[in-house]
Every structure is written in structure tokens, then in C-alpha cells.
Amino acid sequence: MKLDFDDRDKAFREEVREFLRTSLPEDIRRKMMRSAHPEKSDIVRWQRLLNAKGWAVPHWPAEWGGTNWTPVQRYIFNEEVTQWPAPETLSFNTTMIGPVLITFGSAEQKRRFLPAAANLDIWFCQGFSEPGAGSDLASLTTRAIRDGDDFVINGQKIWTSTAHLADWIFVLARTSQTAKKQEGISFILVDLKTPGVEVRPILTIDGHHYTNEVFFTDVRVPSSNLVGEENRGWDYAKFLLGNERVGIARVGLSKARLREARILASRQLTRSGSLWTDRDFRQQFARLEIELKAVEITAMRLLDADKHREKGKPNPMSSILKIKGAETQQRSAELMLKAAGPHAIPAKWQGNGADDAVEALNSWAAGKASTFFFSRAASIFGGSNEIQRNILAKAVLGL
């Protein structure tokens, strides 16, 4: 058991840091530090810079742009990049549709979509959940009926994040009515510009527009948009959902939040010092730091354990990372909000010109409530924490 990073790994970390230091455009960096809400153009620009370096899709096979890094290097890269004030690469492209096409797609689909996905020339979004099919995804009813050389799709998807920015959507649709609902589902790619597709925004409590509903009314797509075999879509969905778990806990995000919470707390002066020297706050902070460290090492262990596992079979233990990752994201957002305190309450200034100075004075607190509200979703999406517990109980403990 070797628990430290060797010289090669240390040098690699330096290399990654140097690249981040010198290549992240200053305007993006400043925007991220101020509000952590990049525009589409920022996300695209940064992913293309990473792709030019060959680092946009490190975990893909080398022939499609992967780097052949060791698991440790992938871990180090992920740790460094997620703590940097840079937008994340588009996970729908890099960790979802990419690996699915690589594993199950046709040669033509790979050629057409993979380089474009890596370079964010095509922006994908995910059409899985429906109003009536959340945790029970297999009960989905959006259907795709064969008509000549096409599929005609009717139905509705929900929680389609970034659909309003995206070019394509990958959809789970029912292509056969079978006794076992998992066995009649297909995985189909749809160009969002196809007639009959309508995207409607959903406003979430963080005050931002990130997610949507997507309605399909007689949407006609060529059958070559089918990925893999008809009626095998559930297998591909399971593969997608279990895939690429190295970043699932988002330790880097929580670390960055903790760092910010500390800085904010030390600036909140009190009668006896600052919020940072307050024993209660300090202990809450310490507990979270410790728990986050444990999550980080659990993530490293599971990543290392992959080398003993059959490729393509997700490790059910990764549910631990989803559960604890979500909890630490939420608690770190909460600590930032605590530090911001009452100054986080004003959500929207009316701009009646009364006193700009006051609004600007505490603008640092502005985004903290929004982040806290959005963090509530972390334990819900991607398989709720309750579903993750079901997985652990069943697949690990045999209950």
C-alpha cells in the first residue's frame, strides 16, 4: 500500500497547475470568481482551450482524444481543475454521450459526434426523466414508433438541463410494449432543431434558468439516430449512469466553497474577534473539512479499486460518493451562507438609484443564498440519495 504521490505524479500536478495558471482567460476567471455563473460562450471557449491541449476528454480512449493517464493522474487533474475558477467541461458530452457512443455507437455516429462533443462544437443535453418517471425511470412513456426509415417520437422530458443552449438531445424512448418495462426502451439521438421539438424553461429556486421541459410532438428522426440495438436502451442508460465516477463527489467544489467560507468568516468581525475565531463556527467548519477529507480518500480508493473490476461494470460502492458528495456540497454551501448572513437576503435590487454604494458594499454576499438553494438539488439529481441507499443495501449488503 503506497499512499503518497511519487515524484512523477507531483511533477504532473505542477504541469496541470502551470497550464491552468497560464491558459485560463482572465475575463472568464474574474467572472467565475465573482459569480460562478459562466455564459455558454465562456464554457465553449474554455473547453476548446482544454481540447486544444488534449485535456478535454482525458478518460476517453486515445483514438478519440483520451490521454491514457493513470487513475492517479486522472484524479490529480480532476482535483486541480475543479478547484480552479474555471467552468466545468460539459458532462453531458464528456462523461455521458461520449462514453456511450464509444462503447455502443456505430462507426458513423462516433465519427460524426465524438470529435464535435470533445470540442463542444455540438452541445448535448440529456432526455431521460419525465414528469411521471423520476426515480422510477423505467416507467417512462415517451414513445418512438418506427415509420419507414424513421422513428416518430411523442412525449415529454423534464429536468433537461441546458436544453435551451443545446444542439442535440439523447433520449430514452419506448420502442416496444413489453411485460418488463426495461426491455422496451431505446436510446435515440435527436437534433433539437427538428420540427416538433419545444423547449420550455423551468425556473429553479436559485433564481437561475438552467433546466427545462422538452416536448416532442410527432418528431421525426432517421433510424440511423438509434444508438446500439433497438430495445437495449436501458442497458446503455445504466452504463451511462454508472460511468465515470471519479468526479461524482465534487470534492474540489466543496473544497473551494470551504476556502471561500473561511475567507468570508474571517472578514465578519464580532465583539470577540471574527466569525472565523468563533468556536461554534470553527467546529462546524472543522467537522466538514474532516468529512470532506474522508470523502476524498474514499474516492481515491474506489478509483484505485477499478483496476480490479470488470470494465464497464460500475462499482455499487460509488453510491457512497454520491451520498456523501451531495451532503458535503450542501453543507459547504450552507457554511458560505452562514458567513454571508443577513447580507445574502437581498436577491434582486430594484435599481431605483437610491444608493449604489450600499448595494455594492455587500455584493460579495449576493450569490450565497442562490448557491445554497441550488445545492438542495445535489441530493436529488443523478439518482437521489434515497435511491443510492437502496443500491448500497441491495448490491453491496445483499438486503
Place this chain on the structure above:
Amino acid sequence: MDFDLSEEQRLLKDNVERLAEASSRFAKPDAKHRPGMVDRDVWRHFGEFGLLGLPFSEADGGFGGGPVEAMIVAEALGRHLCLMPYVASIGMAGSLLRFGATPDQRRIYLPEIADGTKLLTFAYQEPQSRYDLADVETTAKQVGREWILNGRKCGVIAGDIADWIVVSARTAGKRFDQNGIGLFLVEPNGPGMMRNSFVAQDDTGGAEIILSDVHVSNSARLDAGGEGLAVIERASDVALAASLAECVGIMDAMLKITVEYLKTRKQFGKAIGEFQALQHRAADMLVAVEQARSMAIYAASMAGNEDVDARRRAISAAKVQVGDSLRFVAGNAVQLHGGIGVTEECAVGPYFKRATVLEMFLGDSDHHLARFAETDEPEQIGQVEL
């Protein structure tokens, strides 16, 4: 970075798991030994297997085992509820020898420690103290080439049967002073020594010792450099790391027993493990165990770190996580067993009591949370400016 055990480590694990199971608290008791009582034959057997000499350097006649080896041994002991005082004796007291004794002293003491003839322990706690290792009022006054020790030590693990006891005593200063603490090896049956034995809550043995003008040769002083507290703290961090691994073993066992019970116990016409509330509870226990395991590994990786602050910070962090997990897993293991969970006969009870005692070893989690919160994170990259 690689979390796999080497071939040698796997062999060590297999051997010690077997040894621990054979000398488990649940193994058939005989007339001579109550559960938890140290069987000196077993202790010597440990010696034959190289466990007692494991952490000592090869130059000193040991096997040069490190924190990972200590973790492997301790985890097995915990898993099988083997109550041999390995961590306290070899992990803690043995480390005092490793870090504080001169090569000559080690040459004198180590062989009999390693073969199990002599059992060594460390007496640090006093009636007025909690977890502060510098809270020492036992005194050591130098007279010629001897020291005269006076004071009381309590909660001495394996103090009832130890052949040699290292005692922390004050050569200078007053209570809580970091300087002026020395380490002295005494024989518990010598003149001036009085020993009151007890059976602890977890069936292990201990003692209170009273020192009245106990004469100790200067050659039995273990911190020749006068760095007593530093040696104690270094040894206690090593012992803590091992102790945390023992806790992980305990948690593994408690979870396994509990899941088995959930699958077999029937109520309302089905196995109680089919109820989702209990499935989720068991899942949460699994999460707690794995988080603890991660931090026990982290502690092992930092136990020998030269940066004292980084070491203390890491060990304390690990203790907090393991303590939190232990409380959760142990408590729920009892809970999920229903009424039988609080009986002596059911296995979870003895595990729960051992866990309770271990939580207090060298400081409970509250103590370590405070110690951790006092330290600071070393400068990291990407320090985002606001």
C-alpha cells in the same frame, strides 16, 4: 498511490486474522482465563509469529514493519474482538522505546518484549487528568545516578499483568507544563510500587499504580535527550493510528453481524431486512464504515510524518471521523438487534463496549476535534482571491 496490499502484507493479514480469531473474546474460555484476560501463552505465540517485534527496526532485532503493518494487525484484532493489549503495549509503549530509548537500551529491553516474555505498557493517565498528556503531577527527583518517583497513575492498560511499565513523570515544572516530563521504565513488583488491578468495561485488564519513593536507575530513563513529551506525542500518534484501524475492524464485524441478523430475523411475516427503513439504516452504516476506513488509512499514511503539525492534524482528523462512525455503527448495530442487542450473550454487546472504551483511548473525538481546529491547513494551491 496504490491501495493494494503487497504479497507480504497479505500474508501478514491472513496470519493475524487466524491468530486473532483463535484468541477472540468469543473463543471458548477455559477455567484459568476469563474472557478478555491476557493468556501469556497466546502473547508468546504472537511473539513467535513476529507480531510483537513487528514495528521495531531490523537493526534492533525487529521486522521493520510500518504503519500499514500496524494497521493490518490492529484491524484484525478489532474484527475478531481479540482483547490482547497489542496497540497499547507494542503500538504505544513499544513506540516510546523506539523513539526515546538509546540503541543500548533497546538492545537490553527489546528481545524479551519481542518474544513475549515481558509485557510492556505505558502509564500516563493520572487521577486529575483527562486527555492532556502533559497533565502530569507524578514527580521524578534526581538523586545521584537514580531517580525517585512519586505519584499515581490510573487506567494503565494491561497494568494488571505488565512486567515492565513506562511511567511519565515530572522532572521539572508544574502540572500542564510541556517541558520537564521524563519517561522511566519501572518494574511493577519492585519496592515502593503498589498495583490495584481492575477489569475494564470491555473485559480488558488494567490497573492503578501508586509509586512511593520508587528508585529508578538513570539507565532506565527512556528520554535521554529530555524530550519526554515530544516522544510521548509521537508514540501516541502512532498508537492512535493503529487504534483507529482496530475500530474499523470492530465496525466491519458489527455491520456484518447486523446485516446477517436483518436477513434472518423474521417479524410481520418476513425478514426485517426487507423493510426499507432498516435497509437505509444499514446503508448508512456502510457509508460510515467506509468513511472511517478511509481515514484510518489516511492516519496510517501520516503517522510517521516528520512535520509534527501535519501529523497531529491528520491523526486528530482521523480520530474525529472514526469516532463519529464508530458511535453511529455501534449504536445502530445494537438498535437493529432489538432487545437482544443489549444482552451480554449477543455478540454486538461486547463489541459495543469495546468500541466505547476505544473511543476514549488517547483522547475522545471531542478532544481531537478541538486539537484539529487549533491547527491550520497548509497553504494549498488555487487559493482563490476574493
